[in-house]
Amino acid sequence: MSLKLYDTTLRDGSQKEGVSFSVVDKLRIARKLDELGIHYIEGGWPGSNPKDAEFFEQARDLKLANAQIAVFGSTRRPKTRAETDGNLVALAESGAKIATIVGKSSDLQVTQVLETSLEENLSMIAESIQYLAERGMTAIFDAEHFFDGFRSDSQYALRCLEVAAEAGAACLVLCDTNGGALPDEVARAVEAAVKAVAAVRAVAAVESGSAEVGIHTHNDSGLAVANTLAAVKAGATHIQGTINGYGERCGNANLCTIIPILKLKMGVDCISDARLAHLTEVSRFVSEAANLVPDASLPYVGLSAFSHKGGLHVSGVSKWADAYQHIDPTRVGNQLRVVVSELSGRGNIIYKAKERGLDLPLKGAEAQKLLEQVKLLESRGFQYDNAEASFELLVRRARPDYQPPFELVDFMVVVEKRRRSPTGSGPEEMLSEAMVKVRVGPEIMHTVAEGNGPVNALDQALRKALLQFYPSLAPVTLVDYKVRILEESTGTESQVRVLIESSDGKDTWRTVGSSTNIIEASWLALADSLEYWLVKHESVSR
Ligand SMILES: [Zn+2]
Numbered sequence: 283m284s285l286k287l288y289d290t291t292l293r294d295g296s297q298k299e300g301v302s303f304s305v306v307d308k309l310r311i312a313r314k315l316d317e318l319g320i321h322y323i324e325g326g327w328p329g330s331n332p333k334d335a336e337f338f339e340q341a342r343d344l345k346l347a348n349a350q351i352a353v354f355g356s357t358r359r360p361k362t363r364a365e366t367d368g369n370l371v372a373l374a375e376s377g378a379k380i381a382t383i384v385g386k387s388s389d390l391q392v393t394q395v396l397e398t399s400l401e402e403n404l405s406m407i408a409e410s411i412q413y414l415a416e417r418g419m420t421a422i423f424d425a426e427h428f429f430d431g432f433r434s435d436s437q438y439a440l441r442c443l444e445v446a447a448e449a450g451a452a453c454l455v456l457c458d459t460n461g462g463a464l465p466d467e468v469a470r471a472v473e474a475a476v477k478a479v480a481a482v483r484a485v486a487a488v489e490s491g492s493a494e495v496g497i498h499t500h501n502d503s504g505l506a507v508a509n510t511l512a513a514v515k516a517g518a519t520h521i522q523g524t525i526n527g528y529g530e531r532c533g534n535a536n537l538c539t540i541i542p543i544l545k546l547k548m549g550v551d552c553i554s555d556a557r558l559a560h561l562t563e564v565s566r567f568v569s570e571a572a573n574l575v576p577d578a579s580l581p582y583v584g585l586s587a588f589s590h591k592g593g594l595h596v597s598g599v600s601k602w603a604d605a606y607q608h609i610d611p612t613r614v615g616n617q618l619r620v621v622v623s624e625l626s627g628r629g630n631i632i633y634k635a636k637e638r639g640l641d642l643p644l645k646g647a648e649a650q651k652l653l654e655q656v657k658l659l660e661s662r663g664f665q666y667d668n669a670e671a672s673f674e675l676l677v678r679r680a681r682p683d684y685q686p687p688f689e690l691v692d693f694m695v696v697v698e699k700r701r702r703s704p705t706g707s708g709p710e711e712m713l714s715e716a717m718v719k720v721r722v723g724p725e726i727m728h729t730v731a732e733g734n735g736p737v738n739a740l741d742q743a744l745r746k747a748l749l750q751f752y753p754s755l756a757p758v759t760l761v762d763y764k765v766r767i768l769e770e771s772t773g774t775e776s777q778v779r780v781l782i783e784s785s786d787g788k789d790t791w792r793t794v795g796s797s798t799n800i801i802e803a804s805w806l807a808l809a810d811s812l813e814y815w816l817v818k819h820e821s822v823s824r
Contacts, residue, residue, distance in 0.1 A: 288455075325341055350379060351379075429462075538583045588616055696714070758784055763782055
C-alpha cells in the first residue's frame, strides 16, 4: 500500500494555545519534517496573515529532498469569482506547487454558517479547484465537517467530493473538524467516499485518474489516531496530522503515534526504518521550537514511553528487555529508561549506572547508600531523568576514593537596581556582582565578577577562579538554563529546580540543582556542570 503523509504542524498545529512559530522556526521545522520523510508539509495560510506569506516567500529557497510544500486556503467566497478572490490569488502566487483548500461538505454548515445554497457551495468547490488546476497547481480538497455532513445528508457530502474530483482535485480529504466521530462511522463514511471517487474515475472525468481519499482528524474524543487508522483500513491513502498531536482544543491526529503504528504494527512502509529512528528527535525538536515542555507520556516518543520505575518491572527488563515493552524503543529513536525514585530498589541504581556506561564497581553497600541519597535528593526536588551528568557525579561521589576537582567555600551575590544619572533620572539598570571562594587542593581562590544577572555573575566568578587551575575549561559554556517551580510546593517557599545544559563545542551535558532559593539551585547546577567536565577531562590527582 502506498501511503502519503501530510503534516500540518505549521498550520493546524500552530493553532494550539500558547504556540506561535516564527518564520525561522517554521523553516527549521520544515527541514526536519523533510528529513523524516514526510511527503507534504503544509506551510500556512498566506491569505490570512503576513507571517505565513513571508514563510512562502522564504520557502522558495528551501531545498527539500523528499517533501513538497503545500499552501492552505479556502474555496472562493459565495457569489464571487475565483479570479477575484484574494485568498485564492494568494495561493496561486505563493510559489507552492500544492494547494490545499478547505470547503464545506455538510449541508447544515452550508445553509446555517455559510448562509448560501447547496448548489452555490458545489460551484464554489468546483471553480476554486479549477482555478488552481488551471494555474498548474496540484489541488487537495479538505472536506470540512465531512463526517457530520455524512451523518445528516450523506448524498450531499459525497456530492461535494465528486464535484471536487471532477474539477481535478488530486486528493479528497475527509475532515472530522469537530473531532466527534467514532471509528466505525469513520470507516463506513470512508468506504462510501472511496466508492464515490472511484465512480468518478470510472467515467474518466479525471484524466489522471489518481484522485485519492485522505483523512484529517481531531482529538476531541481522544480518537484522532484510532479514527485515522480506521480510515486507512477503509481505503484512505493520504494521512494528515501534526507532530506531537499539536492543534486547537485537544489537538490533531498525532503523526508521532500514527507513523510507528503503520510501520511497526500494520506493515505499511510509509517512511524508511532509518528515518523512523529519528522520530523521537523530531518530536523533541518541534516541542522545543514550540517552546513547550515535551509531553513525557506521549506514546512512542515521550520520555516515559519506555520508562520503568517499579522494582519488579526493572528486575524484569534487566533479565529480558521486552518483558515490559510493546516495541523495541530504539526503532523510534527512544530508549528504555529506568527511573530512580522513592519506589526504586537497588537494582534501579545499578541498572542506571550501567546504562551510563559507568564502570565503577558499585558494591552492594555503596549502591544502597547511593539509592538512599538519590531518594533523599529527589524528595528535595532534584530529578535526574534529564540531568545525567549530575547523576553520574552522584555515582562517582558514592565511591570512598572520589576526589572532587574543587570545593565551594562560600559565595555572595549582590543585585542592585539603580539609575545611571546621580539626579535619579535616566534609564534604570540592574547590576549583579558575585564573589566566590573555592578550594582546589590546598589552595583557596577568591574571585569577583559582574554579570547581566545574578546567575551569570556567579557563573563568571566561578569560571574565573577555576580557569587559573584548569585552563582547559575555557571552551565550556552554558547553552541553556531552565527554571521550574515545582508543582508540589506552593507560596513563596516554593521549591525551584534549575536545569542547565552545557557544551564544550563537542559534547553537551545536563545538570540539575534544587533549592527553595533560586540562586542556590542555580549554583548547584552550575558547579555540577563544571565538576562533571573536569572529572571527564582532567586527571584530578590533587
Ligand atoms: Zn483541522
